[in-house]
Amino acid sequence: MNIAFAALIVSALSFLTGAAALGWQISSWHYDGRRVKVRLLHGGIGTATAVVGKVGRDSRPKDLSSAIDQGLVAREVIGIAVTNVGRAPVRIDRYSLHPVGGPASLTPHGDAVGPELPFRLPPGETETWYAYADDARRLTHSARSIGHITSRRFYMSVELGTGDTKRTKREVRI
Numbered sequence: 481m482n483i484a485f486a487a488l489i490v491s492a493l494s495f496l497t498g499a500a501a502l503g504w505q506i507s508s509w510h511y512d513g514r515r516v517k518v519r520l521l522h523g524g525i526g527t528a529t530a531v532v533g534k535v536g537r538d539s540r541p542k543d544l545s546s547a548i549d550q551g552l553v554a555r556e557v558i559g560i561a562v563t564n565v566g567r568a569p570v571r572i573d574r575y576s577l578h579p580v581g582g583p584a585s586l587t588p589h590g591d592a593v594g595p596e597l598p599f600r601l602p603p604g605e606t607e608t609w610y611a612y613a614d615d616a617r618r619l620t621h622s623a624r625s626i627g628h629i630t631s632r633r634f635y636m637s638v639e640l641g642t643g644d645t646k647r648t649k650r651e652v653r654i
Contacts, residue, residue: 513567518637521533525555526553526554541652558611558652559636561606567603568603570640570641571601573597574587575638580635586615594610633652634651635647
């Protein structure tokens with residue numbers, strides 16, 4: 481084996497090692513930051529209990545009739561569960577309920593159900609905020625009366641302390 485071939489092998493291995501190190505640095509930088517995942521929820525909240533679940537692909541609200549038949553006294557809610565999947569804490573500044581295709585959104589203040597905002601969400605933790613479905617219906621009725629909304633589907637979003645907004649992929653029909 482001549483010296484030029486050995487130098488080629490060493491330089492090729494050095495290149496591969498450098499590329500692997502660069503890839504590792506990029507993935508570490510990407511996964512070290514503040515990352516959240518959001519899920520849309522629907523259900524009912526009473527004085528001491530909550531019956532909520534994830535909204536499915538069909539956008540149907542949860543059927544609360546069996547829980548109501550068993551004595552649940554609850555107000556219908558739409559919620560957003562926020563999970564911090566990153567390695568750094570993230571600040572949640574606001575959550576909102578949006579009609580699909582509508583110009584307005586609903587941000588609960590006095591009726592806010594969930595931890596007080598702004599909220600610091602540690603890594604690996606999940607927290608949930610809710611908006612009352614009655615308020616969503618009133619928003620839809622108001623917007624329909626002035627001709628802005630034709631849909632009865634809603635999604636939710638959270639605004640993070642970084643200025644980013646994360647919205648739920650799923651929608652619920654109210």
